[in-house]
Amino acid sequence: MAAPKDPRPCSIADTLAVVGEKYSLLVLREVCLGNGRFDQLARNIGAPRDILATRLRRLVEAGVLTRRAYSEHPQRFDYRPTAAGLELEPVLMALKEWGDHHLRHHTDLPMTMEHSCGHELVPVVTCRACGSPVHHDDLTAHPQTPGWTVKGPVATS
Amino acid sequence: MAAPKDPRPCSIADTLAVVGEKYSLLVLREVCLGNGRFDQLARNIGAPRDILATRLRRLVEAGVLTRRAYSEHPQRFDYRPTAAGLELEPVLMALKEWGDHHLRHHTDLPMTMEHSCGHELVPVVTCRACGSPVHHDDLTAHPQTPGWTVKGPVATS
DNA sequence: GTGGGTGGGTTTGATTTTCCAACTCACGGG
DNA sequence: CCCGTGAGTTGGAAAATCAAACCCACCCAC
Numbered sequence: 001m002a003a004p005k006d007p008r009p010c011s012i013a014d015t016l017a018v019v020g021e022k023y024s025l026l027v028l029r030e031v032c033l034g035n036g037r038f039d040q041l042a043r044n045i046g047a048p049r050d051i052l053a054t055r056l057r058r059l060v061e062a063g064v065l066t067r068r069a070y071s072e073h074p075q076r077f078d079y080r081p082t083a084a085g086l087e088l089e090p091v092l093m094a095l096k097e098w099g100d101h102h103l104r105h106h107t108d109l110p111m112t113m114e115h116s117c118g119h120e121l122v123p124v125v126t127c128r129a130c131g132s133p134v135h136h137d138d139l140t141a142h143p144q145t146p147g148w149t150v151k152g153p154v155a156t157s
Numbered sequence: 158m159a160a161p162k163d164p165r166p167c168s169i170a171d172t173l174a175v176v177g178e179k180y181s182l183l184v185l186r187e188v189c190l191g192n193g194r195f196d197q198l199a200r201n202i203g204a205p206r207d208i209l210a211t212r213l214r215r216l217v218e219a220g221v222l223t224r225r226a227y228s229e230h231p232q233r234f235d236y237r238p239t240a241a242g243l244e245l246e247p248v249l250m251a252l253k254e255w256g257d258h259h260l261r262h263h264t265d266l267p268m269t270m271e272h273s274c275g276h277e278l279v280p281v282v283t284c285r286a287c288g289s290p291v292h293h294d295d296l297t298a299h300p301q302t303p304g305w306t307v308k309g310p311v312a313t314s
Numbered sequence: 315g316t317g318g319g320t321g322g323g324t325t326t327g328a329t330t331t332t333c334c335a336a337c338t339c340a341c342g343g344g
Numbered sequence: 345c346c347c348g349t350g351a352g353t354t355g356g357a358a359a360a361t362c363a364a365a366c367c368c369a370c371c372c373a374c
Binding site: 042 | 349353
C-alpha cells in the first residue's frame with residue numbers, strides 16, 4: 001500500500017516548506033536589496049510585525065538568513081542573506097520576470113535590475129551542459145521514486 | 158504622506174499574489190508534468206480537496222491554467238498550463254535546483270530532468286544581453302517609484 | 315436492478331494562522 | 345522630562361486550513 005496519502009516526494013515542495021510561507025520571499029527580496037532591519041522589513045513588505053518576527057526566526061533557523069547585531073547598547077540587529085540565501089535569487093528573478101511580463105507588459109516597472117555588462121537584466125534560464133535556453137518541450141522528467149510516475153510532455157493548448 | 162503603510166510596489170509581490178498561496182506552485186508542477194486531473198492533483202500534492210478546488214479556480218481565473226472537459230456524459234475535466242503558466246517553469250526549476258542542492262546535496266534526488274541535449278538539466282540563470290551567468294554582486298537595483306530606495310549591494314555574511 | 319467504484323467536486327465543523335493594534339523595554343536627543 | 349526609534353511581544357477577533365463526510369452522475373459486474 002505504501003501509505004497512499006503521502007504526497008509526491010519533491011525538492012520543489014521541500015524548498016517551498018522553507019521559503020513558501022506568506023512574506024518569506026519578500027523578506028528575502030528586501031534583505032538582498034540591503035534592507036535588513038526589522039522596521040524597514042515591516043514597512044517595505046507590509047507584513048504584520050508578529051508574523052515578520054516568526055518568518056525571520058524560521059529563515060535564520062533554516063540557514064537562509066543570518067541575524068547580526070550592528071549595535072550593542074541598545075542591542076540592534078539586522079538580517080542578511082547567507083550564501084544559501086543568495087542562491088535563492090534565481091527564484092526571485094524568475095518571479096520578477098513573470099510579473100514584469102504578464103502583469104505589467106514590461107511597462108511602468110516599479111524596479112529594474114542592471115547587470116554588470118551594462119544592460120538591463122532579462123534573466124534567461126539555460127542548460128548548464130549545452131548553454132541553450134530551456135523550453136518546456138525540451139524537458140523529460142525522470143521520477144526516481146517507485147510508485148510515482150508522470151504523464152509526460154503536455155500540449156499547452 | 159502618501160499612505161505610509163503601503164508596501165513597496167514590486168512584480169515579485171504581484172506574482173506571488175497569483176501563485177504564492179500554499180499548494181499553487183505544486184499544482185503547477187503537477188500540471189506541467191501532465192497530471193491534470195482533480196484526484197491526481199489531490200493525491201500527488203497532498204492538498205485538501207476543498208483548498209485544491211479553490212486554488213484551481215484562482216489559477217484558471219488568473220490565466221495560468223485552463224480547465225477543459227475531456228469527456229461529456231459524465232462531465233470530466235482536466236487542467237493544463239496556459240502559455241503564461243508554462244512561463245512560470247523557471248520559478249519551479251529554480252526552486253527545484255535550490256532544494257536539490259541545499260536540502261539533498263544532489264544525492265538521492267526524487268526526480269531528475271533530462272534536457273533535449275542529452276544531459277541532466279542543471280538550470281543556470283543568465284543575462285540575455287551578454288549571456289553570462291548572473292551573480293548577486295553583478296546586479297544593481299534601480300527602483301523607479303519615488304520614495305522607495307534600496308541600500309545597495311550587500312555582503313553575504 | 316443492485317452494489318460497488320471512479321471522478322470531480324461541495325459541505326461541515328474543528329483547528330491553525332493571520333491580522334491589527336497596543337504594549338514593552340532600552341536607549342538617545344532636546 | 346518627554347518624545348521618538350528600533351526590535352520585538354501580547355491579546356483577541358477574523359480568516360484560512362484541515363480532515364472527513366457527503367453528493368451526484370456515471371460505469372461495470374452480478
